[in-house]
Amino acid sequence: MIETLLSFVVATCILALSPGPDNMYVLTQSLANGSKSGLATTAGLISGCIVHTTLLAFGLSAIITTNETFFYGIKVLGAVYLLYLAYQVFKSDASVQFVENVPKKSYMQLFKQGVVMNLLNPKVMIFFLAFFPAFLWQPETDTVHQFYILGIAFMVVSFIIFGTISLLAGRVSVFLKNNKKTGVSLKWLQILVFLGIAAFILVP
Secondary structure, eight states: OHHHHHHHHHHHHHHHHSOOHHHHHHHHHHHHHOHHHHHHHHHHHHHHHHHHHHHHHHHHHHHHHHOHHHHHHHHHHHHHHHHHHHHHHHHSOOSOOOOSSOOOOOHHHHHHHHHHHHHTOHHHHHHHHHHSGGGOSOTTSOHHHHHHHHHHHHHHHHHHHHHHHHHTHHHHHHHHHHOHHHHHHHHHHHHHHHHHHHHHHHOO
């Protein structure tokens, strides 16, 4: 269990650090309106994950514990989706872009927007479906409990990293702008993580 959780935490850390729409939005809000705005946005994004975790846990658990073939089919689909994500990252531009002229919003507005962004993004649920089952340490028993442990770990790690980005927004932006190779390194690191998890899912 501990080894599986550590692997999950490491993979989550790398994904949270890789430039994407969520952490770039947090960084942009922090740069434009201060660290507290970034933290409010982060809190909203992470809160939405509670819903995704619950849907995943109660939607899959009964099937997983009673049908091994179906569970393996879910894992194969998850691996295929992760390979697709790796391909999308491979095709994408490695440079990091910042949004200009971000409008000022209240902390509550930013929190709500973060929640809505997370809940209305179908890619988040699909990613959870692809990512989480690979790290169940006992898929034949009590998967609801395991999904919630993974969900909490995912939320804690993501909040710490996104929160750190908010607090260090100025330094992070300068570093990303001045070190052109950083985007390329993070891009390939993200590709390797997706490929690694996909392989981990498919190996019995």
